[in-house]
Amino acid sequence: MKNKKIIIVLAAVLLLAVGAGIGAYAASTFGTQADPLVAKSYLDQTVTPKLQAEFQSKLDAQVQQMEQQIASSTSGLNFTSVSLTSGQTLKGSIGCEIILRSGTASCSGSSGLSDVTDGKTVSVGTALTQNHLCMVAADGDGVKAGSSVTLLVRGGYSIS
DSSP states (O other): OHHHHHHHHHHHHHHHHHHHHHHHHHHHHTTOSSSOOOOHHHIIIIIHHHHHHHHHHHHHHHHHHHHHHHHHHHGGGSOEEEEEOTTOEEEEOTTOEEEEEESOEEEESSSOEEETTTTEEEOTTOBOOTTOEEEEOSTTOEEEESSSEEEEEESOEEEO
16 A cells, blocks of 8 residues: 555656646747747737738728729719800700800700700700700700800810
């Protein structure tokens, strides 16, 4: 029985010695400069802000690119203010919209304009009504200024 106790004590001492040796080896091998352990504070203070900044810059670039795409695709949807002097003619492409804001002007071209506000056709040579939306139905139709005029125009046009 005495031998059994000695063997148990020796086994325990041997086990502690092996455990201490493994612990010393692990402490000297892991966490070196060549193979560092990563601490939570390192992740929180260094890695996370760097990743967030990189993500934010990429996100900002994507948002700016999308805003430019939206702006370029909707630029034709806005009215443009156009001024004509007496005798100048604005010729619109099909679907061009024209609103006479000030001055006097008449319909020019070959087939006239559609007055969308009244639901009528404005014949060639007929005066336009201020603040009425007119649409060009045939290429080259448009507006001839009788005095200095200001128009709001949406769509393709040329001035002669």
